[in-house]
Amino acid sequence: MSKPQRHVFVCNQNRPAEHPRGSCAAKGSSAVLQAFWAELQKRQAYEKIAVTYSGCLGPCEKGPNVLVYPEAVLYSGVAPSDVEEIFNSHLEGGTPVARLLAPATVW
Numbered sequence: 064m065s066k067p068q069r070h071v072f073v074c075n076q077n078r079p080a081e082h083p084r085g086s087c088a089a090k091g092s093s094a095v096l097q098a099f100w101a102e103l104q105k106r107q108a109y110e111k112i113a114v115t116y117s118g119c120l121g122p123c124e125k126g127p128n129v130l131v132y133p134e135a136v137l138y139s140g141v142a143p144s145d146v147e148e149i150f151n152s153h154l155e156g157g158t159p160v161a162r163l164l165a166p167a168t169v170w
């Protein structure tokens with residue numbers, strides 16, 4: 064395995080339905096994670112991009128949250144339909160998707 068240029072962490076934290084913080088899993092993060100993996104496979108971009116699921120990234124109420132390094136860009140409210148744009152613009156194009164950036168108040 065080579066060192067990836069970008070590493071995507073998709074929060075897949077789950078919590079009980081009555082938990083006050085909620086969770087990204089309850090907001091559909093598993094489908095987002097599957098969309099990232101499917102896009103990675105479609106593009107055969109394994110040498111330059113890594114996708115890993117993670118636990119809680121912090122701003123649960125804004126989820127599903129996705130964190131990209133090395134830029135430390137946090138996306139919030141990500142849907143499966145956003146994944147292709149994130150690949151095109153940011154992961155392969157180098158320009159983060161402004162409309163999905165987490166608010167400055169949380170990141």
Ligand code: FES
Binds near residue numbers: 074077085088
């Ligand atoms: S549960 Fe995803 S950020 Fe907290």
